[in-house]
Amino acid sequence: MKQSRIILIYLLIIIPTTLYAADIKEHRLDNGLKVLIVENHKAPVATFQVWYRTGSRDEPAGKSGLSHLLEHMMFKGTPRYGPSVFSKIIQKYGGTDNAYTTKDYTVYFELFSSDRIMLSIDLEADRMENLTFDPKEVLSERSVVMEERRLRYEDDPQNSLFEEVEAAAYKAHPYQRPVIGWMPDLKSIERDDLYNYYKALYSPNNAVIVIVGDVKTDQILERIKSSFGNILPGSLKKNTNFSEPEQKGERRILLKREAELPYLLVAYHAPSFPHEDSYALDVLSLILSGGKSSRLFTSLVYEKKIALDVDTDYDGFNRDSYLFFLDATASPGKDIKDVENALYAEIEKIKKEPPSEKETQKAKNQIEASFIMEQDSIYSEAMKFGIFEMLGDWRLIDRYLEGIKKVTPEDVVKVAKKYLEEDNRTVGILIPTKNKN
């Protein structure tokens, strides 16, 4: 058994008075399935999560949306349990379940009163190897996903712009595809595409189980061994490494749609964790938009009143380099060009003059506090371990927090200069074409 010295250490650093520490137990079954268990007896609840190391980046060309459609199919049953009863069974026992797909991985989870968590093990083991792919169910679920796409993208102008900008920012890397898939691709996905993808990638040696909650490690591990232990490992292909050629000039996208207000989305290529610049990029993101006292909110929303909202989004927790986003909605009657210029002015400002120690510390405090607050929820805690595990090892949490602590004001200037520059950006503008009827 491995003790989580690391977690203990980082929490002691942040708040020297606390004695709280998560105690992670890590195991690997003979078939390659990795299991992480954190006992937390605060409340009689537990979460069981299965993380598959596959997402939209692993889809074949022309089949965008395949990973996500498979995620839907995982709820459509096995010979043992029959069609579309998975969630019903979970709910009958007072639990809740869901799943989501990202570019890099796919996660299935249940939340239960802790005395019922064993049910997850049987259900998840069963659908890891015995999923039914009834062609009729495939057609029906495909149309459900098309409705989901209409709901989230086709009828949402700002999200539509996001898809356009992401696609324009990449010309080679599969991060250019939306996780939900392009509509023509979705229409082309057949039963066999799903089946082959499932057989190739849903195997114990490509998965990690994360459990957090009021459980007994030895007991639950025995049950996992007996349910998952007999599933044969898959012959995984070597992971393809994708990379994107360097961008050599600004790209601009204009999207004309029925909408109310102009909207701007700017995306800069930026490295992901654990790249040495990722920590300073995180701090930079919070200096720009962490709370109402942040630079962009103060300048664009509070003082100039040219934007209704402004935000940055840098999520460094991707397998490959992704994007550092800035976005803003123009206030009624304001010119989106002025909004764009004001954004760039703030970026230029931080390139010229380092933020104060206090401002840098504020960003770090926000990151550290959110790490502690998130532990209030067993679900969030499990998610955190899962995300870092997908990047290679849950122990990277320690490296992340250490990295954040070391960021200096000069580091922030350095990454702003290096990444937030004109030739490296893709700019999207939503131009409302209102139907006045």
Add this chain to the structure above:
Amino acid sequence: MKNSKYWKIVIIFFILNFAFLFLNFNAVSALNVKRTVLQNGLIVLHSEEHSLPIVMVTLLVKVSQLNEPKDKAGLANLTAELLLEGTKHRKSTDISEEIDFLGASLDTSTSRDYTTISLSVLKKDISKGFELFSDILLNPVFPQMEIERKKEHLKGSLRQSEENPSFIAERAFRKEVFGEHPYGRLMEGSAETIDNIRREDLVRFYSDYFRPNNSILSIVGDLTEEELNAFIKGYLDDWEKANLPPRSSNGLDEKKTKKVVKIDKDLTQANILLGHVGISRDNPDYYAVSIMNYIFGGGGFSSRLMHSVRDEMGLAYDVDSSFSLNKEKGLFQVEVQTKNESAELVISEILKQTERIRKEHVSDEELSDAKSYLTGSFMRRLDTDRKIADFLAFVEFYNLGLDYIEKYPRYINSVTKEDVLRVAKKYLDSENYVLVIVANQKKAALKL
């Protein structure tokens, strides 16, 4: 402002989104809660939980749109928002700077029935957190400049909401269902009513309603009784009680007619809302209605509507029915989005399912599955200090009693198939309802 917008909407695709939402409350078996009433009338609920160095504070003030005049709709919301925009000791920017520096959060929000101020803070920063919390609660000054800024911002946000088809649908739906009743209006008000609000309205509204004898304080987390008492002594003992303004009645004219509202927008999906006036939270049939609604359309993948419209017909990503639970009678609604061309088919399926649950008994299995979900998930869904803090205030506000956690399973388990049929007949109407469809009307080609 920093939020994980893209994380939520783009990278993650939940297969459905009802999971944590249905039914408004949760519970844990043994919450050790201490309830005290201060001399000034403030009710204090406290539960110690020392496993994490955090403290969650919720102050619930019994004031909402139910207390505001029609021509100044949005007054309750604007008052709450302005608490954070300047006090006797701090400017707006000082408040956000100090809170952000702690990595804490201090927010206000309004619901249909009440207003809350919430603080989430690390234990080590609790003194500063309490100081800021009590400053915005006790000493707001409503600066004219901030009022103007906030009004413009609210009007801008309302304008932006017009981009959102479900916003347009809900606004039209509430207006038809509730007419002149406050629940028929947006909590933000409209551009016109926001313009009618003056500084003196805000000052008076605050002074009338933000009183200890009109409030509930709920604190959960790493805080001892001694520490809590010191906070109360230091800040809240001098909060003065006062007589509350008399409550004028909000008459609700329940129309018994069918009304169809079609709104044309260039969309790929029809956004459909169908329903009518529902029940109030204190209706004794609440528990039978909870079970009936779970089976009908509230129970996610266990519901009849989800089974037919999504699983069998493949016509929607999500379909959901709900009773909103308020002090006064709230909404009953079915909400669904489907491609324009399928709108009519989905509407007729909803009506068919409504007829069915009004005419036939639910099966034994449906009844027992609903009961085991509702009782079995009760404990599980109260799994964070934040949720517990909000729950305690909620229980107190709706007079459910601190033993509600023990009573709830009994209430649920006593419901029979006959009760379910009776409440379906009584509270669902498949003939007289409001139906709002925001869609590309040409493609939807409704014959309704």
